[in-house]
Amino acid sequence: MSNINQSRRRLFNRRKTNAIRPPWSRDDIEFTDVCSRCDKCIQACETNIIIIGDGGFPEIDFKDDECTFCKKCAEVCPEAIFNDTAQAAWQITATVNDSCLANQGIWCQSCKDACDPRAISFKPAIGQAPHPNIDLDACTGCGACVAPCPNNAIVITSSTTAL
Template identity: 85%
Template sequence: MSNINQSRRRLFSRRKSNAIRPPWSRTDIEFTDICSRCDKCILSCETDIIIKGDGGFPEIDFKIDECTFCKKCAEVCPEAIFTDTNEQAWQLTATVNDTCLAHHGIWCQSCKDACDPRAITFKPEIGQAPRPNIDLNACTGCGACVAPCPNNSIILAASDNRV
């Protein structure tokens, strides 16, 4: 198959993006089918975490700040992209990877200090720096723990296929 045909196939294939879409938004493929890329959600975000992502579609960047679940993005959107804002915003949960400073014996609890729902705790261990533990039932997926992490060790990912 020629490179041109492969490029066309990639262009028109409907692949799922790894982008995190604004809270209460539809699944990724539905989102990109409906979103007009008007930027109203980007301009209304009170913490400026909604950015223009791949293809000009809105994405969340938790390295900037957290989501306060203010609902402004859903309120200003002229399209039928958002679901019921009285439901859970999304199925995201935080995960701490191996680059966490605490996993390397360095005392750091910046993620815990930023977590309002107190979903992140640290259990003291003899002879070691306390390591983070995330209560997935308490984690709202707000992303408050991501930006303050000095080692970029926290990611938010979908706990189901919604995002």
């Protein structure tokens, strides 16, 4: 296939993904247009949450750790991450799905214990395990609540659109 046909295919095949890009990244489609997949951000990440994702582009995976907002990824990225780290790192927040142990009557607050900004609280209910409540204004999207959840009930999603 010629390079012209490949370029056309890439131009018309651009899709927004649900992948979470490194903090301070450009929007998804713009990110994949300029990211050279050099892996510098992956190597710089102190908690190893930046992984090689679809198409070789960096993505965030909170299954083992959280983002500490150390800014090392932004410092080493030559093209796809904004250098203005004074702005919000990203527009993502935590949500709790139905597999949460509290929905099964089991007392668990592992997500609350891991949340440094204290964005997760538990509302007591008579005769039930307390249910989690996430303060979306306080949630930084750091992902600290994801790994300790024993039931994989915490999901980090875009706070600008429901995914």
